[in-house]
Amino acid sequence: MTKLDNLLxxxxxxxxxxxxxxxxxxxxxxxAKAVKLxxxxxxxxxxxxxxxxDKKKPLLMDYIDPKKITYLPNTAGCFTSEEALRTLRLARExxxxxxxxxxxxxxxKTLFPDMLETLKSTEVLSxxxxxxxxxxxxxxxxxxxxxxxxxxxxxxxxxxxxxxxxIQNKTNIKIIRSQTNLPLIIDAGLGQASDATVAMExxxxxxxxxxxxxxxxxxxxxxxxxxxxxxxxRQSYLSGRIAKSIYGSASSPIKGKI
Amino acid sequence: xxxxxKIKIRLNGKYIRIQEKITLFNLIKILKLPIKKxxxxxxxxxxxxxxxxxxxxxxxxxxxxxxxxxxx
Numbered sequence: 001m002t003k004l005d006n007l008l009x010x011x012x013x014x015x016x017x018x019x020x021x022x023x024x025x026x027x028x029x030x031x032a033k034a035v036k037l038x039x040x041x042x043x044x045x046x047x048x049x050x051x052x053x054d055k056k057k058p059l060l061m062d063y064i065d066p067k068k069i070t071y072l073p074n075t076a077g078c079f080t081s082e083e084a085l086r087t088l089r090l091a092r093e094x095x096x097x098x099x100x101x102x103x104x105x106x107x108x109k110t111l112f113p114d115m116l117e118t119l120k121s122t123e124v125l126s127x128x129x130x131x132x133x134x135x136x137x138x139x140x141x142x143x144x145x146x147x148x149x150x151x152x153x154x155x156x157x158x159x160x161x162x163x164x165x166x167i168q169n170k171t172n173i174k175i176i177r178s179q180t181n182l183p184l185i186i187d188a189g190l191g192q193a194s195d196a197t198v199a200m201e202x203x204x205x206x207x208x209x210x211x212x213x214x215x216x217x218x219x220x221x222x223x224x225x226x227x228x229x230x231x232x233x234r235q236s237y238l239s240g241r242i243a244k245s246i247y248g249s250a251s252s253p254i255k256g257k258i
Numbered sequence: 259x260x261x262x263x264k265i266k267i268r269l270n271g272k273y274i275r276i277q278e279k280i281t282l283f284n285l286i287k288i289l290k291l292p293i294k295k296x297x298x299x300x301x302x303x304x305x306x307x308x309x310x311x312x313x314x315x316x317x318x319x320x321x322x323x324x325x326x327x328x329x330x
Contacts, residue, residue: 021328022329022330023328045327045329046330047324047325048325049323050296050324052323059292059325060325060327073326074329074330090299090322093297093304093307094296094297094325094326095294188330210330
């Protein structure tokens with residue numbers, strides 16, 4: 001029996017280290033099933049206008065119970081600090097959410113974050129009492145600055161959002177890992193289960209996956225795969241890998257060989 | 259019968275006409291929206307849900323009603 005290995009974010013414990021996004025699914029039912037199969041306890045959600053004309057449209061809260069699964073309001077699609085702050089303040093008003101994910105984008109094509117706006121927003125939100133998990137570039141200096149202004153989790157991208165490229169700069173992720181004790185969660189750009197394992201093996205505390213599950217040919221199977229990939233990567237990281245060598249080292253003893 | 263006066267407001271980006279002197283709370287009820295699952299902004303200021311009953315909607319008010327949807 002291994003001792004409990006919880007993910008701790010803003011003093012809250014989570015058993016699962018996989019956070020999943022709830023966008024891009026075929027329908028709400030598929031999304032809810034994928035969340036369940038992934039074992040995730042945190043899901044990201046977006047804040048949008050209520051459809052006044054079609055009120056029969058299903059509500060996310062009817063499919064994923066916010067009492068059982070932690071909703072992480074996200075500022076996806078915001079390109080300025082003002083927009084992001086407005087979105088999260090509204091999210092808080094919906095139901096008292098203080099744990100939020102900040103994402104301020106800077107470029108429509110790459111969806112790279114605007115780090116100046118992100119830094120500014122992190123500081124304001126932290127002062128307002130929000131617990132801010134921050135989507136950022138894989139830039140150790142900015143990651144440090146985010147920490148200094150009160151971020152509660154650092155969420156560097158693996159690659160552009162929705163790109164499925166996997167971790168592009170392992171070195172930077174390792175550097176960020178070595179300099180912070182905050183939860184480090186890879187956000188964006190993962191494409192398959194092994195990408196999540198790699199992230200965990202680098203020492204990340206968790207991963208956030210949306211497109212890789214939602215847009216897989218079989219999202220439910222991928223949800224299961226991601227769950228195991230994260231567990232696998234975490235165990236692999238904790239177990240301490242062997243040193244690399246350019247030479248071979250036989251697995252069977254020489255002694256007693258006929 | 260007394261004639262009902264209507265005022266023009268902007269709700270979620272669309273101009274609509276509603277009965278004058280109703281409160282934000284009335285509007286949410288008319289729209290049959292689950293109050294616990296939405297947040298309301300009046301002229302770019304977030305409205306505390308407890309004060310919805312006290313706020314009367316005025317001509318040209320800009321109201322935004324948002325909720326959570328699936329997102330990354």
